[in-house]
Amino acid sequence: MSTVExxxxxxxxHWQRDCATELIAGHGVIVAEYFDVGCSRRRGWQQRPQxxxxxxxxxxxxxxxxxxxxxxxxxxxxxxxxxxxxPVLEQHGVQLWLPETDGPVDHHDPTHQALIMMLGxxxxxxxxxxxxxxxxxxxxxxxxxxxxxxxxxPYGYRxxxxxxxxxxxxxxxxxxxxxxxxxxxxxxxxxxxxxxRLAGRSLASIARALNDAGIPCPSGIDPDRNPHRxxxxxxxxxxxxxxxxxxxxxxxxxxxxxxxxxxxxxHPDREPIRRNPTxxxxxxxQRVHAALVSEQDFVATQAVRSHRTADDGTTRNYLFxxxxxxxxxxxxxxxxxxxxxxxxxxxxxxxxxxRPTNHRxxxxxxxxxxxxxxxxxxxxxASDAWRPRDLAAxxxxxxITIVCNQGNCTPTTGESAQVNPLYP
Numbered sequence: 001m002s003t004v005e006x007x008x009x010x011x012x013x014h015w016q017r018d019c020a021t022e023l024i025a026g027h028g029v030i031v032a033e034y035f036d037v038g039c040s041r042r043r044g045w046q047q048r049p050q051x052x053x054x055x056x057x058x059x060x061x062x063x064x065x066x067x068x069x070x071x072x073x074x075x076x077x078x079x080x081x082x083x084x085x086x087p088v089l090e091q092h093g094v095q096l097w098l099p100e101t102d103g104p105v106d107h108h109d110p111t112h113q114a115l116i117m118m119l120g121x122x123x124x125x126x127x128x129x130x131x132x133x134x135x136x137x138x139x140x141x142x143x144x145x146x147x148x149x150x151x152x153x154p155y156g157y158r159x160x161x162x163x164x165x166x167x168x169x170x171x172x173x174x175x176x177x178x179x180x181x182x183x184x185x186x187x188x189x190x191x192x193x194x195x196x197r198l199a200g201r202s203l204a205s206i207a208r209a210l211n212d213a214g215i216p217c218p219s220g221i222d223p224d225r226n227p228h229r230x231x232x233x234x235x236x237x238x239x240x241x242x243x244x245x246x247x248x249x250x251x252x253x254x255x256x257x258x259x260x261x262x263x264x265x266x267h268p269d270r271e272p273i274r275r276n277p278t279x280x281x282x283x284x285x286q287r288v289h290a291a292l293v294s295e296q297d298f299v300a301t302q303a304v305r306s307h308r309t310a311d312d313g314t315t316r317n318y319l320f321x322x323x324x325x326x327x328x329x330x331x332x333x334x335x336x337x338x339x340x341x342x343x344x345x346x347x348x349x350x351x352x353x354x355r356p357t358n359h360r361x362x363x364x365x366x367x368x369x370x371x372x373x374x375x376x377x378x379x380x381x382a383s384d385a386w387r388p389r390d391l392a393a394x395x396x397x398x399x400i401t402i403v404c405n406q407g408n409c410t411p412t413t414g415e416s417a418q419v420n421p422l423y424p
Contacts, residue, residue, distance in 0.1 A: 009037060016071030023099055024069055031065050032057075041078040042127060045085065051076075058092040067095040067104065079124040082116050139282050142254035146288030148178050149254055152225050154247050155218040156190035156292055158183040180247070180289040187292055189215055190248060194293045197243055197301050207234040218242075249298050250291030252284040318342050319368060319392040320402065326364055327405035333366075342368040344404070366404050374409040375402070 013035050021030060034050040045051035057063050068089070070076045077085075082096075086107045089096055095104040100119060106112045141147040153159050162177040189210070196206050210217070217234045219226035247253050257275050293301075316337055324333040326346035333344040346364045372388050395402065395411070403410045 016075060019071035019099055020069040020097075023071075023097055023102070024067075027103075028067065030069065040127075041074065041076070041123060044081060055088070058088070058094060066093065067097055069097040071099070073098055073100055073119045074123045074126060077120060077123060078127060079120050080117075082120060138254060142252055142282045143284055146252040146284035146286055148180060148252060152222065153180055153183075154245055155221070155242055156183055156187045156248065157181060157289070182290050182292060186221065190242060190292045193239060193242060194248070194297060194301055197304055198297060200304070203236045203239045203243075207236055207239045210234040210239075243301050246281075246283060246298065248292045249295045250287035250289055252288050254282045256281055316342065318344070319388055320344065320371060320395070323392065323395050323400070323402055324366075324371070325401055325403050327403045327410075328361075328364060333364075333404065336365070338365055338367055344368070344371075364404075364406070366409075371402065371404065371409050375411070378409075378411060 013033075016035075017030070017033065024030070034054040036048045036050040039048040039051075045055055054068070086096075086105075090107065097104050100115060101112060105116065138149055142149060148159070148162070157180040159178045160181045162179040164171040165175040165177055167175075193206055193210075196209075197203075211233050215234075217231060217238055219229035220231035223231050242248075245253075245256075255276055316335075318335040319342070321335050322332065324344050325331065326333055326348070329346065329348045331346055331349060333346045336343055336345040338345075344366055348361045348363075368388075372391065375391065394400075398413070400411050400413055403412055
C-alpha cells in the first residue's frame with residue numbers, strides 16, 4: 001500500500017489477503033504475511049522493508065513456505081520487476097502465485113511470459129497516468145488559482161483558513177483550503193533582511209546580526225518540522241534561501257523542489273534536497289497573499305547576489321567554483337580573491353555569521369594559478385592544448401572534484417570526501 005493518506009491499511013490488507021486466500025483454496029494455507037506501507041511500486045523489492053525481509057527469508061532452509069502468493073499484481077510489481085525476480089525464486093525453489101494466472105506462474109511458458117510483460121507495462125502505465133494527471137492538476141491550481149498545495153509555510157508567514165474546498169465532495173467531508181498570511185512575530189525580520197541586502201550588506205553580516213540580536217532562526221521557531229537541524233543559529237544558507245524565495249512577493253510558487261518520499265528527516269543517510277531548475281517552477285499569475293517585499297525589490301535583490309562586483313567595478317571570475325574540496329576537512333572550498341588574483345579558501349565550517357573563537361583551525365588558502373600548475377603535472381589531466389577554461393569545463397563535464405592540500409591537488413570522482421569531525 002503506497003498512498004497512506006488515502007487508504008485504510010486494515011481494509012487494503014484484508015482484501016488483498018482475501019484474494020490470496022481464494023487463489024490457494026484447496027492447495028495450501030497462508031503461514032506468513034509481508035505487507036509494505038508507504039512504499040511505491042516503482043521501488044524494487046530490495047528497497048521495500050517487508051519485501052526485502054521476504055527475500056531474506058528465502059535463504060532460510062526452515063522458512064516454512066514453498067510459494068509466494070500475491071493478492072494483486074499492481075500492488076507488488078511494476079514494469080519488469082518480476083522478470084528480474086523470477087531467477088531468484090527459481091533458484092530457491094519457490095513458486096509465485098498470481099490471480100491473473102489462476103495459480104503458479106510458469107516462467108518458461110510463453111503465454112505466461114507474455115502475460116507478465118503485459119501486466120508489468122500496465123502497472124507502470126497506471127502509475128505514469130495517475131502521476132501525469134495529478135501533476136498537471138497541481139500545476140494548473142498553482143498557476144491559475146494560486147492555491148496553497150501543502151508544505152511548511154515560509155518563514156515570515158503562517159497558515160490561515162481560506163474557505164471550503166472547491167470540490168463539492170471534499171467540502172462535504174469538511175476539507176478546507178488554506179492560504180498564507182504574514183506572521184506578526186517574524187514577517188518584520190524578513191522585510192529587514194531584504195532591506196539590508198539591497199543596501200549592500202553581505203549574507204554573512206545579515207546572519208551575524210540576526211544571531212547577535214537573539215532572533216530565533218526558522219528551525220528554532222518550528223523544531224517539530226526540523227528535527228534534523230540544531231535550530232540554534234542563523235546560517236548563510238538560511239538567509240540566502242529566504243532572499244531567493246519568490247513567495248515573499250505575494251505569488252504562490254509550486255515545484256521549487258522535487259517530491260521527497262523519505263519521511264524520516266532526521267535519518268543520517270537522507271539525501272540532501274536539491275532545488276529544481278527555475279524553469280520548472282510554477283508561479284501564480286496573480287498575487288494571492290500579502291507580499292513582504294515588492295517584485296521590483298525582489299528582482300533587485302537577486303541581482304545583488306548574481307552580479308556582485310569588486311570595488312573597482314569589475315566582476316571577478318573563478319574557474320573552479322564548486323569543484324574543490326579541502327583535503328583536511330572534506331568541505332567544499334569557497335571562492336576568495338587572494339593578492340589581486342582568484343583563489344579559494346576553506347574555513348573548516350566557520351563562517352562570518354559566527355563570532356570568532358580562540359580554537360578555530362587555520363584557514364587554508366590556495367591560488368587558482370597554483371591549482372592549474374599542479375593539475376598540469378597530473379596524469380590524465382595534463383595537456384598542452386588545454387586552456388584553463390577548457391580544463392574547468394572538462395572537470396565539470398566528467399564530475400571530477402579536486403581535493404586540495406597544502407602541497408598537492410588530487411582529482412577524484414564522486415562524493416568520496418567526508419567531513420572530518422575534528423574540523424567542526
